[in-house]
Amino acid sequence: MRKKNFRNSLIVAVFSLLFLVPPQAFAHFGAVIPSSTMLDQSHRQVRILFAFTHPFEQHAMDLEKPEKASVMSMETLKEDIITSRLKPATHLGHNAWQIVYKVKRPSVYCIYMIPKPYWEPAEETYIKHITKTYIAAYGAEEGWEKPLGLEAEIVPFTRPFGLYTGNVFRGRVYLKGKPAPNRRVEIEYYNKGKKLKAATEYMVTQVVHTDDQGIFCYSPPAPGWWAFAALSDADYTIKHDGEPKSVEIGAVIWVRFLPWPQGK
Amino acid sequence: MLIHGKKIFFLLLAFLVLALSVPRPGLCHRVNVFCWVEGSKINCEAKFTPGGPVKGGLIEVYSQKTREKLLTLTTDKNGRATFEIPQEARKNGSDLKVVCNAEMGHKNFWVVKAEEYGSVETGSSPGGEKPPLQQSSISSNKELEKALSQVLAEQLAPIKKELAELRQDRISLQDILGGLGYIFGLAGVAFYFLGKKERGN
Numbered sequence: 001m002r003k004k005n006f007r008n009s010l011i012v013a014v015f016s017l018l019f020l021v022p023p024q025a026f027a028h029f030g031a032v033i034p035s036s037t038m039l040d041q042s043h044r045q046v047r048i049l050f051a052f053t054h055p056f057e058q059h060a061m062d063l064e065k066p067e068k069a070s071v072m073s074m075e076t077l078k079e080d081i082i083t084s085r086l087k088p089a090t091h092l093g094h095n096a097w098q099i100v101y102k103v104k105r106p107s108v109y110c111i112y113m114i115p116k117p118y119w120e121p122a123e124e125t126y127i128k129h130i131t132k133t134y135i136a137a138y139g140a141e142e143g144w145e146k147p148l149g150l151e152a153e154i155v156p157f158t159r160p161f162g163l164y165t166g167n168v169f170r171g172r173v174y175l176k177g178k179p180a181p182n183r184r185v186e187i188e189y190y191n192k193g194k195k196l197k198a199a200t201e202y203m204v205t206q207v208v209h210t211d212d213q214g215i216f217c218y219s220p221p222a223p224g225w226w227a228f229a230a231l232s233d234a235d236y237t238i239k240h241d242g243e244p245k246s247v248e249i250g251a252v253i254w255v256r257f258l259p260w261p262q263g264k
Numbered sequence: 265m266l267i268h269g270k271k272i273f274f275l276l277l278a279f280l281v282l283a284l285s286v287p288r289p290g291l292c293h294r295v296n297v298f299c300w301v302e303g304s305k306i307n308c309e310a311k312f313t314p315g316g317p318v319k320g321g322l323i324e325v326y327s328q329k330t331r332e333k334l335l336t337l338t339t340d341k342n343g344r345a346t347f348e349i350p351q352e353a354r355k356n357g358s359d360l361k362v363v364c365n366a367e368m369g370h371k372n373f374w375v376v377k378a379e380e381y382g383s384v385e386t387g388s389s390p391g392g393e394k395p396p397l398q399q400s401s402i403s404s405n406k407e408l409e410k411a412l413s414q415v416l417a418e419q420l421a422p423i424k425k426e427l428a429e430l431r432q433d434r435i436s437l438q439d440i441l442g443g444l445g446y447i448f449g450l451a452g453v454a455f456y457f458l459g460k461k462e463r464g465n
Contacts, residue, residue, distance in 0.1 A: 041375060106298045106311075139296035139372070141313055 026054045027186045027205045028061070028120070029227045030129030030252045031091075032111050037161045037256045039103055039137040046103065046135060049089065050113050051096035055188040055227050056196075056204045060092035066113040071101060074108040074134075074143030106138035108161075110148060117238055117247060126238045129229065129250035134160040147174060152251035154230055157215065165257045170217040172210075173230040173251055179214030180251075183230050187218050190225035190254075223259040227252060295321075297364040297374040301349075301381045308374070310343045310364040317343025322365040325350070328375065329358035339364070349381050357382060 035047040052063040069086055072079040082099055089098040103109065112132035120127050130152050134144055141162075147155045157170035173180040187206040189196070198204045210216045210230065220226045230251040237244035294313045299306050310318035323345045325335040334353065337345040353360055360381075363373040 104300075106296060106309075138298055138374075139294065139313060140311075 026057055026059065027188060027229065028118075028127055028129065028250070029053055029055050029186075029188060029229050030063075030113065030115055030131030030250060031055070031227065032113055032131045032133045032254055033190070033225060034111060034133060034135050037133075037135050039135060041138070044103055045100055047098060047100050048111055049091060049096060049098050050086065050131075051089075051091035051094070052115065052118060052129070053091060055190040055225070056198065058092055058191055058194040060094035060096070061118065062095040063091075063097060064095070064116045064118075065097060066115045068114040069097070069099075070112055072110045072112070072148060073105070074110055074146055075140060076107070077143075077146070103135070103137045106140040108134060108136045108140055108142060108144045110134050110144075112148065112150065114150070119240055119245075123248075124245060126240070126245055126247040127250065128234070128247055129252045131250075131252040131254070133254040136161045147177075149177060150174075150251075151176060152180075152230070152232060152249045154228060154251045154253040156253065156255075160253065160255050163255065163257045164260050165223040166219055166221065166260075167257065168217050168219045169226075169228075169255055170215060171228065171253060173214045173216065175232050175249065175251070179210075180230065180232060181210055181212045181214050183210045183214065183216075183232055185210060185216045185218075185228055185230045187220075187229075188227050189220070189222060190227065192224070220257050223257050225254055225256050227254050293370070295364055295366045295370040295372045297323075297362055297372050299362050299374045299376050301376065304349055305346050306349055306360070306362070306376055306381065308337075308339070308345045308347075308362055308364070310339050310345075310366065310372075312366070312370075317341070318364060318366045319343060321367075324363045324365065326361040326363065327353055327356075327358040328361050329356055334360070353378070354382070 029052075031049065031051040031053050033049045033051070036043055039046065050063060050066060050069060051060060053060040065086060066083060068081065069083045070079045070081045082101065086097040086099050089096045101111075110132050111134070112130065114130050115128060117126040117128045130150050132148070132150075132153065134156070136144075141159065144156055144160055147153060152173075152175050154171040154173055157172060158168065160169075163169070173183050173185065175183075185208050187208065188204065206218065208216045208218055216228075216230070218226075218228070232249045232251075234247035234249045236247060238247055239245070293315060295318060296311045296313050297308060298311075299308045301307075308323055310321045310323070312318060318339055319341050321339040321343065323335075323337040323339060324333055325337070325347065326333050327350075334350045335347055337347055339345045350360075352358075357378040359378050360376040361373055362376060363371065365371050
């Protein structure tokens with residue numbers, strides 16, 4: 001047992017070293033991934049995963065129980081806070097959270113989480129990725145364009161569900177309720193099962209910037225889940241071992257793109 | 265010839281004006297129907313997407329078993345309609361197909377499964393038909409009791425609904441399918457080993 005522990009620590013240590021070298025090489029992403037984005041009569045519940053991950057490289061970090069996890073109806077703007085109903089889960093060998101959520105009424109729902117700040121020793125900074133995704137139930141499709149009023153968020157300009165691969169996805173980044181211009185937006189494909197390998201390390205994360213109105217756009221080349229993280233430095237610090245440390249605020253949105261249907 | 269041409273022109277113009285003046289929902293204007301069970305009643309809600317409620321929309325309720333039309337209703341100004349669960353559906357445990365027909369052939373449906381309404385107790389219908397409660401008329405104890413029980417029934421309606429839902433949740437289709445999956449899975453493993461053994465022999 002002890003031997004195994006030692007071996008595990010060694011593996012972790014080696015991996016940590018790998019992470020230490022190019023700190024920018026792996027982009028962190030808060031993750032909120034539902035099992036389905038469009039519900040109908042025969043699919044009336046979703047399994048939702050809350051995690052903290054490197055989507056392309058398929059490495060994860062532990063996600064502490066979020067400060068808040070919620071499902072908001074974009075029709076009524078009423079929310080169902082689900083923090084206390086989250087069940088522990090594992091994502092790529094790390095702590096994550098999940099819930100099987102029953103959707104009772106037709107509406108577009110925004111599922112979001114506000115995580116506790118994560119201490120990233122490699123970058124000497126705290127990371128707080130406020131993460132959301134949308135699902136649409138029973139034919140409803142209105143209200144997704146409304147901001148939620150989060151500390152940081154990406155408000156979609158493109159309907160965030162029922163999308164085809166190659167569609168242009170547009171969104172506006174908000175920080176404290178105001179559009180955030182000239183902000184870096186990192187984009188990664190959720191490389192499930194780690195089937196794909198990037199040709200170079202540049203190919204792992206795609207990067208766009210927001211324009212002077214906080215708007216960005218991107219067109220994903222392959223079907224699947226894509227994560228967009230708009231990054232800003234917080235105007236506050238959090239103490240770590242008594243020393244004030246900077247905080248990276250991420251506004252993250254997960255969007256699923258489906259393949260163009262095959263003809264008969 | 266000229267007059268004839270003019271006539272056709274005006275006719276076409278008239279048609280165009282007519283076609284444009286009728287609130288003409290395009291293809292991207294869908295109708296959605298959603299139904300939920302509350303006590304012994306089924307509530308329906310019809311909406312245009314995008315847009316508001318379907319006012320005065322035709323609602324037809326069909327038995328999924330017999331394909332027979334059981335009811336015809338119209339939605340109110342909020343796009344809603346309510347009906348008692350038909351006895352014949354209850355008897356043969358049929359799913360109910362609720363079809364909404366809005367103007368210009370916009371149509372959609374929602375199926376209320378028998379198990380959705382079946383396990384809900386019939387009898388007193390909370391939130392349903394109730395004689396108007398007149399406060400001034402509460403004079404005797406009996407009446408007060410009656411009024412109280414009515415209020416209670418109203419208050420308890422959502423709880424009853426939740427309870428009914430909970431009861432339904434106990435064994436869902438998924439549970440059954442999951443169970444079957446386990447059985448098949450285990451049987452598969454068993455057969456694999458049996459097959460291996462036989463081949464070995």
